[in-house]
Amino acid sequence: MQNVYNAIKSAGLQDSIKVSTSVAPTVIGTSYPPSAGSFSSESSSTMTSIVGFLSSTEAPLLVNVYPYFSYIGNTRDIRLEYALFTANFDVVTDGQFRYRNLFDAMVDCVYAAMEKVGGGEVPIIASESGWPSAGGVAATIDNARTYNSNLVRHGGQGTPRRTGTPLEIYVFAMFNENKKAAGIEQNFGLFYPNKQPNFGLFYPNKQPVYDVNFP
Template identity: 60%
Template sequence: MANRSIVFMAVIALFLAVLIAIPTSVHSIGVCYGRLGDNLPQPSDVVNLYKSNNIGGMRIYDPYQPTLQALGGSNIPLIVDVPNEDLQNLASDASAASDWVQNNIIAYPDVSFRYIAVGNEVIPGDSAGYVLQAMNNIQSALSANGLQGQIKVSTSVSQGVLGTSYPPSAGAFSSDASPYLGPIVNFLASNGSPLLVNVYPYLSYTGDMEDISIDYALFTSPGIVVQDGQFGYQNLFDAIVDAVYSALANAGGSNVEVVVSESGWPSAGGTAASPDNARTYNQNLINHVGQGTPKTSGRAIETYIFAMFNEDQKPAGIEQNWGLFYPNEQPVYQINFS
């Protein structure tokens, strides 16, 4: 009997070891689904395209009813944005926030809501003062429905909220952003919510091509480029994310996770924008995020690629060329999410 118990325990230990060895990156990559195009597929076709490509999450920029209906029963984890133009109303009127949650969350029990992004890149700016109160009101509405542990409330900020980003250990929020982000970081820490950050090495590279190499931006550097104390950085994505972690710690949020709510590379329309560079960046991003950054080694970085489609109603140039797919659902370049 004792031998049988030992064998049983060994089998259990082996099973647990296999579970631990399964890569954490399997569900860590999603794709942002923007709709600023006059020729895009129907939402039901878009959801099928996500499924057929094994895309592990979706971000939408407003609670568009046909998209929410199409997502029902799909089990695709979802970030849904509160549009920037709604922030003032939801901040000033708790009942409006309650109605928003009722109409856009509670009404879709078969949708796998993960985060509510209260505004996108409004800090700092004219609407920044509304963000925290709108977050509080949305959080209260979720709590009233027993969903506070299931759906997390945050806001999405650009990497431009960093006043200092080099070296990553010196990361700090700018003087313009800090007055808003300080209290928001306290909210996130109190509620176990992440900070959603749009991380674009492309923009850093094209803004400072003298000091930043394209290899560092595309994850193709053969070795360490930036040594920062005990941490060595081989790519710019990790450096930006860890600068945000440093800024969060400086703001009292050392326990706040970073979720990368947008990242990508354009395939046309501007400097270094080509299908080859876009494929290189996005495929390397998919392959990399399961490993974590030097500060978060071994912990997958939940990341959403921008964007699903080229959108022809955006300004001409790179803005129209961030898509993984053309509106006819054909790939702009080959990429593998598996």
């Protein structure tokens, strides 16, 4: 990252081109409540250096945010409506912050972790988020449509920890990946079969799996 930044700076482009990296939720050691968010002992040194670099260069941290994986890893304690943005009540109360959806809680957990290592001003970009339409627990077309439709509407509101600050979000994925073999994913220390072949908004033949209205 430093070498790429130096090359960009040598061309005088450091203000228009930012250098960053994407991370998975596995860099988090403590995730609940969101304000207790902190980097794991394994990732702390590396993440502290990354956050310091991003702070000094005024660049964002890219975070892959998947409430689906957290939900299927703990269906006993996580409500489906909390994961789908459909809860109409405060599910989690964390001091002055109230959470009605898991996405916000996951993002704010990373914000809290960065604050603890001196990166409170570093913004977050949700570099991946989505919901599978087939292949596993709660993986239905209706749930995928509900999640992604609510996701794109929600981004402009920010999170409780960053109220009113729009969050840049990238939906995973454009196409179902019918040639992609299922493997094992890890999320907050939980291991499970991934459902990535069915995250697409379109089938490989370019027909829509379901419609999402983008604002």
